Amino acid sequence: MRTIIIDDEPLARSLLIELLEDHKDIEVIAQCNDGFEGLKAIQELQPELIFLDIQMPKITGFEMLELLDNPPKVIFTTAYDEFALKAFEVNALDYLLKPVHADRLSGALSKVRNYAQGTSQLSKDQIIPQLPEQMQRIVVKVNGEVKILPLQEVFYLEAADDYVKIHTADKYYLKHQTMSHFEQHLPEHQFVRIHRSYLVNIQHIHKVDLYEKEQYCVILRNDVRLQVSRTGYTKLKAELGF
Numbered sequence: 001m002r003t004i005i006i007d008d009e010p011l012a013r014s015l016l017i018e019l020l021e022d023h024k025d026i027e028v029i030a031q032c033n034d035g036f037e038g039l040k041a042i043q044e045l046q047p048e049l050i051f052l053d054i055q056m057p058k059i060t061g062f063e064m065l066e067l068l069d070n071p072p073k074v075i076f077t078t079a080y081d082e083f084a085l086k087a088f089e090v091n092a093l094d095y096l097l098k099p100v101h102a103d104r105l106s107g108a109l110s111k112v113r114n115y116a117q118g119t120s121q122l123s124k125d126q127i128i129p130q131l132p133e134q135m136q137r138i139v140v141k142v143n144g145e146v147k148i149l150p151l152q153e154v155f156y157l158e159a160a161d162d163y164v165k166i167h168t169a170d171k172y173y174l175k176h177q178t179m180s181h182f183e184q185h186l187p188e189h190q191f192v193r194i195h196r197s198y199l200v201n202i203q204h205i206h207k208v209d210l211y212e213k214e215q216y217c218v219i220l221r222n223d224v225r226l227q228v229s230r231t232g233y234t235k236l237k238a239e240l241g242f
Contacts, residue, residue, distance in 0.1 A: 001112070004030045004045065006038035006061070007053040007077060012098055016051060016077065019105050026109065035064035036146055047072050049112055051096075054078040059146065063139045067146065069176065073115060075108050138166055140173040149173065151190065155220055157182055157199040169222045192239050194218060194232035202239060 003026050007013050013031050020026050029045055032038040034056050042050065050072050054061040061078075065071055079098045093115060094108035138149045149166065158165040158172075159179045165172045183193050191199050206219045208228070216228040218236070228236060 001026050001049050002029050002045070002047045003027060003049045003051065004032060004038065004041050004047045004072075005051045006032040006035065006041075006056075006064070007051070008033055008056045009053070009098075012053070012077065012100075016100055016105075019100060019102055022102070023106075023109055025113075035059035035061065039064050039067055039146065042068060042072065049073045049075070051075050051077050055080065059139055059148070066175075066177065067139065067141050073112055075112070138175070140166065140175050142173060147173070151186070151201070152203065154201050155204045155222060155224065156201060156226060157191075159197045167224070189239065192232070192235050194226065194228045194236055196229065198226050198232075200226065202236075205240075208233075208236065208240075208242070 003020070005013050005016055005028060007016075010033075017028055017031075020028060026049075029047060030041045032041050036058055038050070038052070041047075052061045052064070052074055054076055055078065061076065065074070074092045075094050075096060076092045077096045077098060077100060081097055093111045096104055096108055136151050138151065138154065140147050140149060149168070153168050155167045155169060157179065158167060160174070162176060163174045164177050164179055164182060166175060179193075179196075179199065182191070182199055186199065190203065191201055194200050200218060200220070204221050206221050206223075209217050209219055209225075211217055214230075216233050217225045218228055219225050
């Protein structure tokens, strides 16, 4: 089984490789030091399995998974057991605490072997958890490159079929995700769902305008006008206090 290890700790990678030598059906085809390297290696080498650390520099393991259209089977490895439940929310086959022990690794690999062949590990409909540092940024892919958008640069988000358009002052970025995901994970006092198609950063609202009887729109600081539903108007009033 073609396998990639993604972990920013060289010692942890070395220990895992040593333990995997006892499992002749596992072939480690690459080691990666962070999520950027991991993303590139997965896209180029198409592994069947990855061992993935959660907290890493640059982007987290969860953020890296968000950028994959067809993720391989996942076993998380981390020193922080508080993330165990979150790992299983994204359908990891198993979750190994560092330092990894041989018996736990064997149990995890048994789950992998018993898993139905060819089934994708993740569904975009599932809620991928976020770590505290992720709450202030959105990670997107642009022409194969990873870009990190600070939330203060995001004006609004717009539903676009199976994608979400993330609008900044003068451009937008597509992310293969759902509006529900962002509504649940973005700071609730900063982003308001004003319409089934729009989530708005209230920091960039210039004014709320009545354009027809009981029909409102918001005007953003870049002059973009967005329709507000009745439910959205109620939420907006509560948040802005008018």
